[in-house]
Amino acid sequence: MRLGMLASALAVTAALATGSTMLALPAVAQDGxxxxxxxxxxxxxxxxxxxxxxxxxxxxxxxxYFEPLVIWNAELTRIEGALAESFEVSDDQLTYTFKLAEAKWHDGEAFTSADVAFTIRLAQNDKSGSVLAARLGSIASVETPDERTAVIKLSKPAANMLDTLTKLMMLPEHALSKIPVEELAKxxxxxxxxxxxxxxxxxxxxxxxxxxxxxxxxxxxxxxxxxxxxxxxxxxxxxxxxxxxxxxxxxxxxxxxxxxxxxxxxxxxxxEGPSLVVNYVGFNQEVPLWKDLRVRQAFMYAINRDAIIQSLYGGAAEAANCVYTVDQFVPEGIEAFAYDPEKAKALLDEAGWAELNGDKPITILTYYTSPLVTNVLAAMQAMLAQVGINIVPRAVDTPTYNSIVYGETYGDFPLIFAGLQNGPDPSNINIGLNESQIPPAGANIMRVQMPEVTAALDAALGETDAAARDVAFQEVCKATNANLPWATMWVANRYGxxxxxxxxxxxxxxxxxxxxxxxxxxxxxxx
CATH class of the missing domain: 3.40.190.10 (Periplasmic binding protein-like II)
Known part of the structure; x- marks a missing residue:
C-alpha cells in the first residue's frame, strides 16, 4: 500500500501544468x-x-548588489576576501583585522571602515530586524584605526565568526544612519x-x-x-x-x-550538488504533546525515509540520523532509526498517546510549496497514520511562515517541516537548536531548551583547534540523535x-x- 501511495504521488507530479506568464519587462539596453x-x-x-x-x-x-567583507569561494572549501582585500586572525583568535578594498557605494561615496563598524553595530541590535544579532554577540568592539582598516575584537573565541561574516552584507552609514533602528526593518x-x-x-x-x-x-x-x-x-x-x-x-x-x-x-x-541543508520535522517544545522523548522517537521509526528518498527524491538524498550527514561529524554507534512501524506503535503506547492526543489532527506547517514536498508530506502523512498519528500538512509562503514561527503566538503551530543549513561550516546548525537562539535572538523557532544539546553546541563553537572541533561537532550529533529536538529526515541534493x-x-x-x-x-x- 505504501509503494502504491508513493507511485500515486509521483503521478500527481508528472501531471502538473507547465504554463508561464509573459511580463512587460523594460526595453533591453543596447550596450550589453x-x-x-x-x-x-x-x-x-x-x-x-x-x-x-x-x-x-x-x-x-x-x-x-551588496557585498560582505569575506565570502566563501564557489566550491565552498574556503573563505576569502570580498570587500576585505585581506584579513588576519590573531593566534588567540580574539582579534580579526581586515584591510579593506578601495571601493565606492553606488552613489559615489567611499566605502570606509566607518561603514564596517556601523553595519556590525546595526546587525548586533535585534531591534533592527537582524537575524544575526545572537551570532555576533561575541564581538566586543570594532576599531577603525584608519579608513581602510577595521579591527574586530571578540570577548571570547568564536570559530564560526568568519562564516557569520560571510552573511553580513556591508551597509552605508551615510544612507541609513538617520533612519530610526526600530523603523529600519520595514x-x-x-x-x-x-x-x-x-x-x-x-x-x-x-x-x-x-x-x-x-x-x-x-x-x-x-x-x-x-x-x-x-x-x-x-x-x-x-x-x-x-x-x-x-x-x-x-x-x-x-x-x-x-x-x-x-x-x-x-x-x-x-x-547539481549537496544542499548542505538538513530537512526535519520540528517539534514545537511549547506544545505538551512533544515532551515525551518516546513520542519523538516514534516519528523516526514510523517514517520510511529510505522509501521516500528513493521514490520521491530519486535517490538524490541521504538519510540523516542527527543534524549532520558528513562523515567527519557523525560518530559510530548512534541510533540509525531504521523503519519499524511496530516499534513506533509500542513507543506511542508506552507514552500514552491515545490519551495525549489519539487520532486528533495535528497541523504540520511548511514553507515548501513545491509539488515534490507536497508529495513528501503526503507520504509522511500516510506512514504516520499507520501508527496512529494524524498529521495535516499546511503549506504557506515564506513571509507567512516567518510571521507564524517568529511571532508571539508560537504555540499555534505544533509541527513544522523545514530545513536548516548545516554546512559548509557545521556551526550553522547552532542558530536553530541553541537555547540562546530562541527568537528574537536567533532562529530556534521550536523553542528547544535541551541542556545536553546546548552544552554540546557551546563547546563546539568555542573550540578553535581544527581536529578537536570535528570531535566536538560529533558530540553535537550524539546529543541531537539522543534527544531528538527534531526528527531529522535527510540532506537532499539541490539542482539548478x-x-x-x-x-x-x-x-x-x-x-x-x-x-x-x-x-x-x-x-x-x-x-
Missing amino acids: ATITGGFDVGPGGLQGNFNPLAATAGFTWLVT NAWWSATPIGTGPFKFSRYATDQYVEVVANPDYRGGAPEAARLINRYFKDPAAAIAALRAGEIQFTYVDSNDVSTFADAAAFEVI VASTKLENFVWTPAPAGGPFQAHPEKWSVAQ
Missing part, C-alpha cells in the same frame, strides 16, 4: 546583454527579500533606493513580478559584461521551467524530480538548470543561496 532568471530562493522566489540583515535565504541574488529604502558596493546597482522592483539591477560601470572589479540582471518571480516551479524552455529566462532552480526532463536537452546544463548560452556563469547549490564568490560581473549571454 540582459540575463534573466529565477535567482532568488527557488522557482517561487521570495518577494520582499530585500533587506540582507533579515534575510535567511536568497543570497545568490542579494550579493549581486523601511521602503530596501526596495526603492538601496545602495551597495557590488557589480550591479538596484534599478527597480515590479511588485511580485521581478527585480532589476543594472551594471555598475565603476565597480572595482571592472564594468560588468551584462548590462543588467533581472530576477523573476514565478507562481510555481512548473511556470519557471516553462519560461526557461521558452527562452524567457536563462536560469532557474528545479526539484530533483524535474531533472530527468533536461537529461538529453542540449540547450541546458544541469548543475542554466541555458548553455550563458557564459562564465557560476552557480553553487549553497544553503541559503550562499553567498559565494560567483563573480556576476563576468556573466554574459551569447546573442
